[in-house]
Each structure stands twice: as C-alpha cells, then as structure tokens.
Amino acid sequence: MKVYRKEGDTLEIVAFPGESVYKGEYLLVMDEEKSVGLIVQVVDFEYVDVPGLIEEVIREGLIRLSTYDGSVEYDRVSILINDLKILKCKIRSAYKGGRAVNFVDDLPSRAYSKIVRLSADRLFEIIGKDVKYPVLIGSDLLGNSMVIDAYELDGSLTLITGMKGSGKSHLAKLLAYSLVSLGGNVLIFDLNREYLGLESEGFRVLEPGEDIVFSIEYLGKDTVVNVMTKILDLPHVSSNILAELWDSIMRREGRFNSGIVARYLDASVKNLMVKDAILSRLNILENCRFIDPRGGFRLEGLFKDSRGYIVNLRDLSGVERRILVEIFLSKISRLLEARRLPPLFLFAEEAHLYIRETYWEDIVTRMRHFGLFPVFITNQPDSLDQTIFRQLDNIFVFRFLNDKDLETLSKVSNVDADSVKLVVKDLGRGSCLVLGRVVSDFPLVVRVRDVGFEAMGRTRRMFS
Numbered sequence: 242m243k244v245y246r247k248e249g250d251t252l253e254i255v256a257f258p259g260e261s262v263y264k265g266e267y268l269l270v271m272d273e274e275k276s277v278g279l280i281v282q283v284v285d286f287e288y289v290d291v292p293g294l295i296e297e298v299i300r301e302g303l304i305r306l307s308t309y310d311g312s313v314e315y316d317r318v319s320i321l322i323n324d325l326k327i328l329k330c331k332i333r334s335a336y337k338g339g340r341a342v343n344f345v346d347d348l349p350s351r352a353y354s355k356i357v358r359l360s361a362d363r364l365f366e367i368i369g370k371d372v373k374y375p376v377l378i379g380s381d382l383l384g385n386s387m388v389i390d391a392y393e394l395d396g397s398l399t400l401i402t403g404m405k406g407s408g409k410s411h412l413a414k415l416l417a418y419s420l421v422s423l424g425g426n427v428l429i430f431d432l433n434r435e436y437l438g439l440e441s442e443g444f445r446v447l448e449p450g451e452d453i454v455f456s457i458e459y460l461g462k463d464t465v466v467n468v469m470t471k472i473l474d475l476p477h478v479s480s481n482i483l484a485e486l487w488d489s490i491m492r493r494e495g496r497f498n499s500g501i502v503a504r505y506l507d508a509s510v511k512n513l514m515v516k517d518a519i520l521s522r523l524n525i526l527e528n529c530r531f532i533d534p535r536g537g538f539r540l541e542g543l544f545k546d547s548r549g550y551i552v553n554l555r556d557l558s559g560v561e562r563r564i565l566v567e568i569f570l571s572k573i574s575r576l577l578e579a580r581r582l583p584p585l586f587l588f589a590e591e592a593h594l595y596i597r598e599t600y601w602e603d604i605v606t607r608m609r610h611f612g613l614f615p616v617f618i619t620n621q622p623d624s625l626d627q628t629i630f631r632q633l634d635n636i637f638v639f640r641f642l643n644d645k646d647l648e649t650l651s652k653v654s655n656v657d658a659d660s661v662k663l664v665v666k667d668l669g670r671g672s673c674l675v676l677g678r679v680v681s682d683f684p685l686v687v688r689v690r691d692v693g694f695e696a697m698g699r700t701r702r703m704f705s
Contacts, residue, residue, distance in 0.1 A: 242356040244270060245327060247348065250657070252281050254328040254356065255289065262286070262328060263382040265664045265674065265686035267359040269336060269367075272349030278336035279349060280359070280367065282684065284663045289325040331660050333683055334368070341368040360385040361685055370681050376419040378412070379690040387687045391423050393679040394586070398605060398632050399616045400625075401673075402650070403639020408671045408689055410435050410590065412637055413618045415692050417588055418442055421549040426585040428543070428573075429551045430566060435590065436551045444549035449557060449565055454536035457497050457526070462487040464571040465497075465526070472563045473522040479515050498534065499523045529561050540572045541581055562594075570604060577611040584612030592617045592625070605632055623649045635677035640668040656684045 242260055245253040252270065256262055262283055271278035334341040361381035365372070374391035381387045394416070401409050414436060417427045421443065429436050429444075440446050447453050457465060466484050469475040475483070486505050487497065494501050499520055506516045526532060543550060552569070554562050576582040592615075604615060605628050619625065623646060630653040638661070641647050647665060651658035656676055664674050664686065672688045 242268075242328070244349065244351040244354055244356070247332075250332045252279060252330045252332055254281075254330055256286070256326045256328050258324040262358070263686075264667055265684075266382045267333070267364055267683075267685075268328075268330065269357050269359050270349050270354050271336065271357070272354045274353060275347060275349065276337065277347045277349055278354075279332055279345070280334040280336055280341055280364070281330035281332050282660070283328050283330050284660045285329040286326045287329070289322070289327055331657060336367065339367070358383060361387045361687075364683060364685075365681075368681055368683060374423050376416065376423070377690065378415060378419075379688045382686055382688075387685070389675070389679045391420055391425065393677075394420070394616075394635065395425075395584075395614065396609065397614060397634035397678060398609065398629065399614075399635040399637070399677075400622070400629070400633055401616065401618045401637045401639075402622045402641075402646075403620060403673065404641055404643075405620050406670070407620075407639035407668075408673065409618050409620065409637075409639055411671070411692065412639075412673065412689050413588055413590070413616065414439060415689065416616065417444075417549065417586070418692060420586055425548065426544045426583055427549045427588060428569075428585055429549070429588040430554055430569075430590055430592075431551050432554050432562075432590045432594065434553060434555045436588075437553075439549060439551060442549075443547060444551055445547040446551045446553060448553055449561070450530035453531045453538050453552070453565070454533050455531060455538055455568065456534055456536040457532065458491070458495075458534075459536065459539065460568060460572070462491075463575070464568055467571045468526060468564055468567050469519075469522050472560070472567050473525060475518060475522050479518040482510060482515060483519050496534070499527055525560065526564065529564055530557075531561075531565060540569070540576060544583055544585070559594075573613065574603065574608050574611070577608065577613055582612075584614070586614050586616060588616045588618065590618045592619055605629055622646055633677065635675075635679045638665050638668075638674045638676065639672070640670070641665050655682050660684065 242257065243255045245255050247253070254268070262268070264283055264285065266283050268281050268283065269278055270281060332345065334343065335345040336342070360383050362385060372388055372390040375388045376391050377386060377388050379387050401413055403409050417429060417436070418439060421427050431437070436444070437446060462484060465487070466480050469483065470477070470480045486502065490497055490501055490505055502523060503520055506519065510516055552565070554565065557565065573582060577584070604613065617625065617629065630649070633653055636650065636653070638650055641650070647662045651661040661674070664684070668674065668686070672686060675685045675687055
C-alpha cells in the first residue's frame with residue numbers, strides 16, 4: 242500500500258492486488274524517519290481511475306470476446322493496474338512517540354511511509370485505553386478478540402440499533418450476561434420472550450400476575466397519580482382531586498379502591514365528568530392482572546436473590562404493558578433516590594413501544610445520577626425522543642439500509658456522518674459499528690461472538 246493524497250480529513254491510499262483490506266479497518270501510516278504518523282480508518286474503496294485506463298479495459302474486453310484462445314498473453318502491468326484500488330480513509334488521530342495525539346502538525350512521507358493494519362487491541366494500546374472490567378463481545382475485522390470495558394457502560398446511556406434480524410437482541414443478551422457476571426445488576430423488559438434463555442445463567446424471570454402482583458396501597462400516591470395521568474390521560478384537574486383524596490382516604494380507611502373512592506367523590510365532588518374520569522381510569526388500573534389487594538410483590542427486594550431479572554411483557558395488552566413499565570420506573574426512581582436499591586442497568590427491548598415521551602427526560606437525565614443506566618434496543622431509532630439522542634454515550638449500530646435511519650444516527654455521533662453511512666450499509670449480519678465512550682470515540686467494527694448458551698428469540702419459520 243502507498244499513500245496517494247490527502248484532502249481535508251480524508252487520506253487516500255493505493256492498495257495493490259493481493260492487499261486485502263476491510264471497510265471499517267484501521268491502518269497506521271508511519272514515517273519512521275520523521276517519527277510521525279497517522280491513524281486512519283478505511284470507510285470506502287474504489288478502482289483507480291488512471292487516464293487512458295478505460296480504453297485499455299475496453300480493448301482487453303473486446304480482444305477476450307473475439308480472439309482469446311488461451312495463447313494470448315497480456316501485459317502483466319496492465320492487468321495489475323486494472324485491479325488497483327483507492328482506499329478512502331478518515332484520519333482519526335495523529336501518531337507520535339508511540340501514542341495517539343490529537344494535533345496533526347506534519348504528514349508522513351508518501352514515498353517512504355510504511356502502512357500496517359491495526360488490530361483493536363493494538364489500537365487501544367496506542368490510544369492508551371486501559372480496560373478495567375473486560376467484556377469479550379466478539380472479534381475485530383482481523384479476527385482478534387475484541388474486548389470492551391464495562392466501566393464505560395456504567396453511568397452511561399446506551400443504544401443498540403439496527404435492522405430487524407441483524408443481531409441487536411443477541412448483543413443485548415451478551416452484554417446483560419457479561420454485566421451480571423462482573424457483579425452488575427440488570428433489569429430487562431422483555432417484549433417477545435427473547436431473553437428467557439438467560440434463566441439458565443442465573444437470571445430470574447418475573448411473570449406479571451404470578452410473580453409480580455402489586456397492591457394499590459403499596460404503589461402509593463405518586464405512582465398511582467403518575468399512571469393515571471401519563472398512561473391513562475387523566476386530566477390535571479381530576480388528578481389534583483385524586484391526589485387530595487388519597488391522603489384523606491388512606492388516613493381514615495387504610496385502603497384504597499374504586500368503591501371507597503366513589504364514596505368520597507360523591508361526598509365532595511359535584512362535577513360528574515370529574516367523577517367519571519377518576520373512576521373509569523381507576524377501574525382500568527384495578528383490572529390489570531398484576532394489581533390485587535392481596536399483592537405482596539415489593540421492588541425493594543430486587544437483587545437480593547439474583548443480580549439479573551427479566552420482566553416478561555409479552556402476554557400483556559398495550560395498556561397493561563405501559564402501566565407496568567410506568568409502575569416499575571416510578572417506584573424504582575424513588576427507591577434509587579432514597580438509596581433503597583443498588584444502581585442497575587435497565588435493558589428496554591423495543592423501548593419505543595411502551596415508554597412514552599412524557600417521562601423520557603426523567604429516565605435519561607435525572608435518574609442517571611441516582612443509578613439507573615438505560616440500554617435501549619430498537620430497530621426504529623427515529624421513533625425515539627430527541628432527549629435520548631442528545632445524551633447518548635455509546636451506540637452499537639448493526640446494518641441499516643434506510644437513509645433516514647442512517648441520517649438520524651449520524652447526527653448524534655462524534656464521528657463524521659459519511660463514515661457512519663458508508664460503513665453501516667455494508668455490515669454483515671452479526672456485525673456492528675461501535676461508537677462512543679466504550680471505544681474512546683474511535684469507531685470500531687465488531688463481529689459479535691456467540692453467547693455460549695441457548696439465546697432464544699430465533700424467528701419461528703414455516704420452512705426449516
């Protein structure tokens with residue numbers, strides 16, 4: 242390989258026949274005499290456009306079609322020129338004294354520079370990245386083991402996204418399993434029973450209506466009012482009246498249900514619309530399969546008998562699903578704030594289907610400071626609230642072909658938009674582009690490894 246030219250932050254390199262380089266791979270362009278170099282990433286490649294080459298290509302093609310009988314030998318140099326490629330590389334960093342530096346104050350020689358391929362571990366060594374809590378997620382493009390640091394996921398907001406069937410949930414299971422193995426606490430909202438395979442690895446599955454049964458009294462005023470307003474769209478006037486009634490009812494009755502509330506409403510509220518608004522929504526809440534006066538499930542007990550929990554949301558209706566998620570988030574936020582729960586990672590599979598905009602801000606901003614670290618998994622990144630994208634720390638991007646999705650992702654990364662678009666479109670199944678803190682803002686392509694246990698979640702097919 243030889244350096245051809247530099248335009249802005251793009252370095253073009255000539256690759257000769259037999260020199261195989263992958264899109265997304267890193268190269269070190271090193272001038273040993275000057276002791277300077279460049280760390281570049283291949284984002285695209287094309288054939289060399291040599292003046293007069295098109296005539297030669299046409300001539301060869303015509304000769305092959307008309308006269309080639311196996312005895313004609315072609316000029317070897319001409320054939321090699323036809324196969325030359327130009328590698329379009331983005332400059333990620335300068336290289337001096339064996340380390341990556343930010344400022345590019347000189348260029349390596351085009352004539353004498355050596356170009357070598359960089360593995361992920363060698364790149365991490367150059368940029369001085371120290372891995373404290375290693376998570377083996379797969380291999381880099383050269384086939385070497387790829388390890389990320391769980392420490393960079395801790396305290397972070399993470400997104401795993403890609404087309405359906407590209408491998409998002411597989412990576413999510415691997416990360417959840419690895420975090421628990423390292424001593425982390427993980428709570429998973431499982432929409433399609435894709436994570437049940439983790440039960441054999443020490444995770445506990447929680448079934449709404451069986452393992453999860455709350456009493457309204459346990460939920461408390463704040464959570465009940467949150468559910469009524471944010472999920473069931475109770476008007477604010479009615480929610481204020483409900484909040485005022487709560488204290489009085491609990492002080493006098495010690496219980497809270499629609500029958501008691503109806504009595505108190507009859508005695509204190511004249512407006513029939515307000516009464517109907519409160520009681521109709523309270524009836525919906527009471528009819529959820531995980532709400533029962535005898536319910537004894539308490540979120541304070543999470544992580545006492547297991548570090549990993551899976552909440553199965555599959556068999557719930559859309560309303561029940563959103564209510565249960567709101568209950569978990571509302572109660573967990575208060576328990577974390579009161580330090581009655583340890584910090585935890587929240588894995589939200591297809592989060593856009595059950596978490597509404599009304600409490601994105603609370604989850605993504607305020608609760609990060611108390612110890613709730615979300616990992617969102619979705620194939621529709623453009624459907625998530627912009628609050629998420631403005632604060633993302635790590636992104637794992639599997640293959641996308643839709644330009645709208647790629648445009649959305651390219652705006653929230655520290656990496657240039659062209660690199661994201663060019664690399665992601667050509668990713669194979671099970672490979673992803675990793676962006677953000679976890680790779681020190683050096684985007685890396687990873688082939689995700691097998692999890693080593695029955696992962697579940699495979700598509701059920703008619704034809705085997």
